[in-house]
Structures are given as C-alpha cells and as structure tokens.
Amino acid sequence: xxxxxxxxxxxxxxxxxxxxxRCSPISGHTSVYWYQQALGLGLQFLLWYDEGEERNxxxxxxxxxxxxxxxxxxxxxxxxxxxxxxxxYLCASRRAGDSYNEQFFGxxxxxxxx
Amino acid sequence: GDSVTQMExxxxxxxxxxxxxxxxxxxxxxxxxxxxxxxxxxxxxxxxKATKADDKGSNKGFEATxxxxxxxxxLEKGSVQVSDSAVYFCALSAYSGGYQKVTFGTxxxxxxxx
Numbered sequence: 001x002x003x004x005x006x007x008x009x010x011x012x013x014x015x016x017x018x019x020x021x022r023c024s025p026i027s028g029h030t031s032v033y034w035y036q037q038a039l040g041l042g043l044q045f046l047l048w049y050d051e052g053e054e055r056n057x058x059x060x061x062x063x064x065x066x067x068x069x070x071x072x073x074x075x076x077x078x079x080x081x082x083x084x085x086x087x088x089y090l091c092a093s094r095r096a097g098d099s100y101n102e103q104f105f106g107x108x109x110x111x112x113x114x
Numbered sequence: 115g116d117s118v119t120q121m122e123x124x125x126x127x128x129x130x131x132x133x134x135x136x137x138x139x140x141x142x143x144x145x146x147x148x149x150x151x152x153x154x155x156x157x158x159x160x161x162x163k164a165t166k167a168d169d170k171g172s173n174k175g176f177e178a179t180x181x182x183x184x185x186x187x188x189l190e191k192g193s194v195q196v197s198d199s200a201v202y203f204c205a206l207s208a209y210s211g212g213y214q215k216v217t218f219g220t221x222x223x224x225x226x227x228x
Contacts, residue, residue: 004157033216042220043158043203048213056213090157100146100165101207101214105157 002026004093004106012112013081021076021109025093031055032074033094033103034066038087046089049074081113116141120204120219127194127226135189135222137178137204145208147171147180147187152201152221161189161202194226 005024013019025032034046045058049068057064063079072093078085088110092103121136139145146165150158162171167182176191187204204219 006157043218045216056211056215092158099214100163101216102146102148102160102163103216105150105159107157 006106023091029093030096031094118219123223145206
C-alpha cells in the first residue's frame with residue numbers, strides 16, 4: 001500500500017509570492033490534515049478536509065487556504081508569503097470510518113521563504 | 115481545551131541505556147493516545163497507540179501504558195540504540211466541538227550516543 005505522498009519536496013519562494021503544496025492520501029483515506037512544523041516548534045494544526053469539505057482550521061490567517069479534490073487529494077495554498085512561513089508542512093490522512101483518528105503522515109514539503 | 119505535555123528535550127543517552135519520555139494529558143471524555151516518531155528529514159510515523167485505560171501499546175521494543183488515574187502515557191524502552199535517535203511526539207485524539215481532533219505535544223528530541 002502506497003503511503004501519503006507530498007510534492008514538491010522542497011520549495012523556495014520570496015516574500016509576497018504564493019506557494020502551492022500538494023498531498024495525495026493513502027487509497028481509501030478520505031480525510032486530509034495539514035500541519036505546520038516550524039524549526040524548533042511542534043506541530044501546529046492548519047486545516048482538516050473530509051469528503052471534499054473543510055471541517056476545521058487552526059489559528060492561522062486566511063492567507064492559508066486549501067481544498068480537497070474528488071479523488072481526496074489536497075492542495076494547501078499560502079498567499080502573500082512571509083519569512084515566518086518558512087517551515088516543514090506535513091500532510092496526514094485518515095481512513096474513512098476510523099474512530100480513533102490514527103493519522104498517517106507524508107514526508108513533508110520544506111518551504112523556504114527568502 | 116485538550117492538551118498534551120511532554121518532557122522537554124533534548125534527551126541524551128548512551129547506547130543500551132533505559133529510556134523514559136514522560137507524557138501527561140488533559141482531555142474531556144476518553145481519548146485515544148499515540149506516540150509518533152520523526153526521524154531526521156522525514157515525516158511522522160506512528161510508533162504505538164492505546165485506545166482505552168490500562169491498554170499497553172508496544173512496537174520495536176518501545177511501550178507505553180494508558181494510565182487514566184494519572185492521565186499519563188509515558189514512553190519506555192529497555193535498551194536504546196543509536197538508530198532510535200529521533201523526535202518523539204505524544205498525541206491524543208478526542209472529540210472536541212463535534213469533531214475528532216488530534217492534539218500533539220511539542221516533541222522530545224532523543225539523541226543516543228555510541
């Protein structure tokens with residue numbers, strides 16, 4: 001079974017630009033979660049998508065947005081990039097019907113804002 | 115709200131030493147508890163889980179017991195190896211605001227020296 005995949009592996013942008021990060025969940029998983037892991041910090045919850053709908057979002061400004069496609073893959077968009085957006089962005093997926101919310105993580109996208 | 119508190123790192127141990135990483139939690143209801151591990155440059159992997167009180171999760175020589183009376187889920191390993199060097203995250207999953215939400219601790223970095 002293929003794991004969660006994310007692309008690109010690394011992304012370098014400059015302040016004010018937009019970044020798009022992609023995530024493909026494990027087959028059969030309908031929920032996708034996005035987290036930000038800044039250097040030296042733990043995981044900060046960003047967004048949760050399930051069955052194509054945004055179900056919950058963390059304490060981040062509206063310039064962090066995303067969507068989930070009919071095949072359950074997901075995009076995270078970050079507009080008007082700021083230096084402090086530099087971080088590892090992790091995507092996780094959850095199996096439909098899993099009542100324990102066990103999440104399976106991808107390898108992450110390292111975003112660097114210059 | 116729900117919270118997870120982990121011991122601060124880094125923790126440095128010699129090979130074959132005994133490992134304990136403390137984790138305590140605050141949650142309403144009956145959460146599921148998880149330990150995730152993040153090796154350098156990678157995403158998070160589920161290490162072990164426990165879904166009800168007194169359950170013991172175990173994997174790769176690591177184990178943790180769900181202690182409801184002390185709201186703890188401490189991670190232990192009898193003899194660590196250099197390959198165990200990683201960041202360890204304690205997490206809980208519980209219903210909050212109508213959704214099943216995962217809350218992560220800040221992570222504890224473990225360094226094992228030969």
